[in-house]
Amino acid sequence: MATMRDVAVEASVSVATVSACVSGRRFVSPELKARVERAIADLGYQPDGIARSLRTGTTDLIGLVIPDITNPFFTEFVRDVELLAKADGYATILADSNYEVATEARMLGLLRQQRVDGIILCPAGERADYNFAAWPQELPMVIVDNAWTDTPFDTITLDNVTAGADITRHILGLGHREIAMVAGPRGNHTSDQRLTGFVRAMAEAGVPPRLDFIRHGDFREAGGYAQGMALLDLPQRPSAIFVANNNMLIGVMRAIHDRGLQAPDDISVASIDDFPWAGAFRPGLTTARQPVRLFAQHALRLIRQRCVEQTLSPREQIMLKPDLIIRESVRRR
């Protein structure tokens, strides 16, 4: 590989001048510039990003840590982040924590070592698991999606209470009273909020939810399947199921299928998180869609801001509203 020194020799100038040409930060006379550019082309020179990073202290890399890229919400989020980052001249290091807090911690450490310019974290677990007192304050991090309120970091979340309440009100509005919920893991912040929304909307309607209609899954398909099965096998099964996320929804749909039932004829279904083909199959699924693109935009804006700003502005806690997308999976009762 040709280095800047090689180019300098070839063009009979100093390395400083080559650097000036490449970066364009200093004026170089047209004559020398032409010589340097020729030499660069002749040698096929490409600047070494590592050396540059060492000197400048900036890598143009951002770290993106998510719990499960297979979940369409995160797939979409990764796509949007990568797209916008690229447009800003950043590359993205992707790390999938597989919902394991230990893995997540390892990856955060690794990103720190790689000297990324900023980190976007969609946490796998709960507050108690983290020790952010020791976090280097020159490394901006923004927490997206599953954020608790008392971190020192910027956060971006869905208004999960509203999302849960909106879906529940929609189901209630179509005449259902026997409504079950497949929530996420007990103690998970996001799950708790969505459950709160459900309970609140039910209370408003004067329909206290039955305890055995509230079940906790794992935010993955298997959990949805298991909890869906449990609900369907109840002596008196619900007339509608509200599922707390997309993957568990898939599991619930499979359970309904396996019990020889049809949605929405035999049982109605709705969930939080939209996905690209939620409308492509029968039944088209009614969902509360998260504004994923906005999540990505805010996250990158915050990182850029924190990277350049001198005086620390107060942290932002952004909470965005869901969009209710009504398709066919909840039927009037």
Place this chain on the structure above:
Amino acid sequence: MATMRDVAVEASVSVATVSACVSGRRFVSPELKARVERAIADLGYQPDGIARSLRTGTTDLIGLVIPDITNPFFTEFVRDVELLAKADGYATILADSNYEVATEARMLGLLRQQRVDGIILCPAGERADYNFAAWPQELPMVIVDNAWTDTPFDTITLDNVTAGADITRHILGLGHREIAMVAGPRGNHTSDQRLTGFVRAMAEAGVPPRLDFIRHGDFREAGGYAQGMALLDLPQRPSAIFVANNNMLIGVMRAIHDRGLQAPDDISVASIDDFPWAGAFRPGLTTARQPVRLFAQHALRLIRQRCVEQTLSPREQIMLKPDLIIRESVRRR
């Protein structure tokens, strides 16, 4: 941030000794080791990966370039690559080319600048668009999925002809004769191969395919929808449609839905590429599944191999068989 020098001062040893402790490559007496470790803990020191990389010439980073992360095949592939890479101590830089050859080229250049240890490329376009003569031979690259045969690189692909033929034979075997195909873009290698398999199987069965039953989409949902619509609106519509990939399948399903038809009652459907919830909806979709995990394993094995090996072993061209997954979307005729 504390540097190695700070640690050295704190522990009253030389930087060389600190380095020896951290890397474990040299023996250090227990006494000094303890002092160094104390200092590291006290200062919260973390080694600087950038500086290390500059010196050692290795970044423990691999680049992964794909055309569309939203496509479940690539989502799964990204997940597998990242998972296996992580286990090997590599981090993954993700780049989505959005099926644009120019973007892809930009990202390849960027990865080169970042001095990644290896690149896994799922090409967006065709051979003609690339100039790999100038590729630095110390940077291993393996081409996955949409690979042409005359590159200097290792390649890993599905046996696309077999996949196309398998699906077609399955449809033929259930009594269909009026079979249409929604292929990918004209001139795309993968698409051409799948089409070849289709034509070959039809010819074997003595059923020459009708020309207006062969249509070219864009490997994305919109194209599938458009071509599906065109097929459904034909005066004599086919009894079965073979779709060349998953995303176009979604589009075709939507077209069938929008025309008030049902699969497989009114029309049968099958495709290449499985996806996680292909079986979760009605109808469960019959597909030829690509062995994604194997793709990832081979790709990483090849990169590791090329990174350490002294003498250049001949390039490998790996071609793997699909798994036919029969569900309900093709009905006996």
Place this chain on the structure above:
DNA sequence: ATCGATTAGCTAATCGTTTCGCTGGAGTTC
């Protein structure tokens, strides 16, 4: 005692950039 082998730990060079601060010639002002 002396020599050589062994070894823990240190000094300093190195990786390839960026950038501070200097130099020397050209242009401007009296």
Place this chain on the structure above:
DNA sequence: GAACTCCAGCGAAACGATTAGCTAATCGAT
């Protein structure tokens, strides 16, 4: 024409690790 200011271009010092090569201490063998 002396005294100034400019400014293009250069030399050399960072950045923070790794590591080759050296030093000095220890030990055993002669």
